Amino acid sequence: MNTNFRTPARRWSAVAAAAVLAALSGTGSTAAHATEGDPGSASAAVLRTGLDVSLLNRTVHAPLTVSLNEVSAPQSARETALTATLDGVDGGKPFSVLRAEAADAASTVRDGRAEASAHLAAARLHVPGLPLLSVVELETVSSKAVCVAGETPKASVTLPAAVTVLGKRVRLTSGGPTDVEVPGVGSVRLDLSETKTTSGSAAATALRLDVSVNPLKLNVAEVEGTVTVAEARCSAPAVAAGAEPQGVRAEADLAETGGSSTTPYVAAGAVALLAAGGGAVALARRRVG
Incomplete structure (x- = not known):
C-alpha cells in the first residue's frame, strides 16, 4: 500500500527538480557553444x-x-x-x-x-x-x-x-x-x-x-x-560570440552565466511544478497515515 503512493511522489519530485535545473542551466547552452562565422x-x-x-x-x-x-x-x-x-x-x-x-x-x-x-x-x-x-x-x-x-x-x-x-x-x-x-x-x-x-x-x-x-x-x-x-x-566580419551589438548585450551576459532573458519565467514555472510535486508527496503521506 505504501509503495503505491511513494513511488509516484518521488517521481514527481525528480521531474520537478530536473525542470528547475533545466531552467537555470539548459537555456544558456546555445550561446555557450556559439562559434565565429565569416571573418570578413x-x-x-x-x-x-x-x-x-x-x-x-x-x-x-x-x-x-x-x-x-x-x-x-x-x-x-x-x-x-x-x-x-x-x-x-x-x-x-x-x-x-x-x-x-x-x-x-x-x-x-x-x-x-x-x-x-x-x-x-x-x-x-x-x-x-x-x-x-x-x-x-x-x-x-x-x-x-x-x-x-x-x-x-x-x-x-x-x-x-x-x-x-x-x-x-x-x-x-x-x-x-x-x-x-x-x-x-x-x-x-x-x-x-x-x-x-x-x-x-x-x-x-x-x-x-x-x-x-x-x-x-x-x-x-x-x-x-x-x-x-x-x-x-x-x-563585414560576422559578429563573434561574446561581442554582440549593444542591443543584445543583456541576453549575452545572461548566457555567459547559464541563463537567458526567458530564464526567470521558465524558473518560475519549474518552481511551481516543484511545489506541486511536493504537495503530491505530502498528500500521499497523509493518505498513508
Whole structure:
C-alpha cells in the first residue's frame, strides 16, 4: 500500500527538480557553444585597366589589362610605376602606363575589423600611341572602405579640386560625369567618387574613366575601354560570440552565466511544478497515515 503512493511522489519530485535545473542551466547552452562565422574580407587596387588597343590595320585588337598594387587582405603594396608591352605597338617595346610619386594599397582583416585603402599622388596615366600626352594627371586621390562587425560599413573618397585630362585642366564637380574631348586626339569621360554601402559591405572608387582615343601614332589606331583609379572594398566580419551589438548585450551576459532573458519565467514555472510535486508527496503521506 505504501509503495503505491511513494513511488509516484518521488517521481514527481525528480521531474520537478530536473525542470528547475533545466531552467537555470539548459537555456544558456546555445550561446555557450556559439562559434565565429565569416571573418570578413578586404581588397584594394591603385589602378586597374581594361582597354582594347586596335592597330592601324584594324584587324588586330590587343587587350591591355593591367593593374598596380592590387591586394587582398592581409596584404599591402607600394609600387609607383607600371609598364606594359603589346605586340605590334612601337616594335613591342615596353611603355609606361602609370608613373607616380606615391602609390599605396593596403588591406587588413583583424579583430572583427576589415579595412582597405588605396592612395595615389602626383600620377600620370598613359595609353599606347600617346607617349607624351597623359590621358589624366592626378595630384592626390584616395579611397577607403571600413567594415566592423556589428556596425554600419563606411566608404569614403578624397579627390582634388581639379585634374588634367588630355592636356586640359578640368575642375571636378559632384554633379555627374565630366566629359573632355580633344579634336584629333579623342575623348575621356570621368565618373567621380563612387561609394556604395550595404548592411554588410562597402566599396569606394575615386575615379572611373571611359577612354576613347585615336592617336594614329606608334601603329595605334584606337584605344577604348575603362580605367579604375583608387578602389577599395570590404565585407563585414560576422559578429563573434561574446561581442554582440549593444542591443543584445543583456541576453549575452545572461548566457555567459547559464541563463537567458526567458530564464526567470521558465524558473518560475519549474518552481511551481516543484511545489506541486511536493504537495503530491505530502498528500500521499497523509493518505498513508
